Amino acid sequence: MVQKLDYLKETPSQTAGPYVHIGLAPGAAGFDIYERELGRDIAGPNAKGERIRIEGLVIDGTGSPVKDVMLEAWQANAEGIYPHPEQAGETEEGFKGWGRVITDFDTGEWGFDTIKPGRAMGRNGHLMAPHISLWIVARGINVGLNTRLYFDDEAEANATDPVLNVIEWENRRATLIAKREMRDGAPVYRFDITLQGDNETVFFDI
């Protein structure tokens, strides 16, 4: 006999199911209940940096848009600082760094407005390229999928990003890079996520 390790086991994940909106975005489910729904404003009014919009689809293994997804975003401010007590540095008043969006029931399009994050310090003193962490849940997804969104106008930083560089298949790195375009004079980044098959997005075990 050996001694027993007294760790608990993590509660197992289950799918968020088709009605995730009721709990996490009830307005979208068709009713108002909370004084304040959470996750609608990532950056707040005081955040410095470039205001951007991010849009995309989540596409399943048949090539169809998934129309019942919820995504959450987690990002640093324009100086690469996260609003968290274990991070040195302050973020602007009202900067949450976190947002929650759902896909349109008819088209599957999702989008959120935020600011472009700065470069956060990675491990071993290596700066990371600007990125937004994303977490994707939906019916049919048993454990939430983690990925990262990078920006195509940060090619130089992306080339040395320590996380992108652990992906040994260089052609797969492109699945994490959002494409910039201008719409009515404002920057919009397109980021489609493919769950399965050709051009499958890279997902991480974080």
Added chain:
Amino acid sequence: MSKPAEFFQRDREWHPPAFSQDYKTSVARSPQNALISLEQTVSEITGPRFGHGDVTEMDRDLLHNYAKPGECAIGERIIVHGRVLDENARPVPNTLVEIWQANAGGRYRHKKDAYLAPIDPNFGGCGRTITDENGYYYFRSVKPGAYPWRNWVNNWRPAHIHVSVFGTAFAQRLITQLYFEGDPLIAKCPIVNTIPDQAARGQLIAALDMNASVPLDSIAYKFDIVLRGRRSTLFENRMEGN
């Protein structure tokens, strides 16, 4: 505050795999490539924080938070309570717990739910709260009904409450489902059975808790939630590299 340190590796054999044949929707929504494992960075070991300003007291009372004044949702009155802990058995204080569920007849208040069981005009079906300094939380609600779903043609979900928890880091983010002790549908459910290990499935079954029940008012179930544990910084881990 301790130095930033990593969370334990998630045990992917304890959680369900992405692809599970009998839960049909997973077939086209599961990645075929292996997940790429990351050494955690500040992006993973930090996460959003919520305060009491984000929720109200009423948000945890599903009997009344959508009811007309003086009225109440219909169904078996229950209390769901428990603690949020990490794998080191340490409480996770001040973390957001959100729930959603069907009404007593198994019908969701959602424009996409067309099940013929009726909507309860006094029941919304969602609640949220923040754990106290001991990681403790509680909700009041009605016990949800089972409902049919299009998987196999005669599949019925066991009574369940969806649960979403944040913890202190994006790496701890978790959504799961709570089931009720003794429900015979649990063993037949393809979603429950995506979890390979029987002990892991058991971890999702809330226990009837007579001690916490309120006599002549509500019956209680206890549901503890365990989030990923965090490694102690026994040796410098070079997270910041300086």
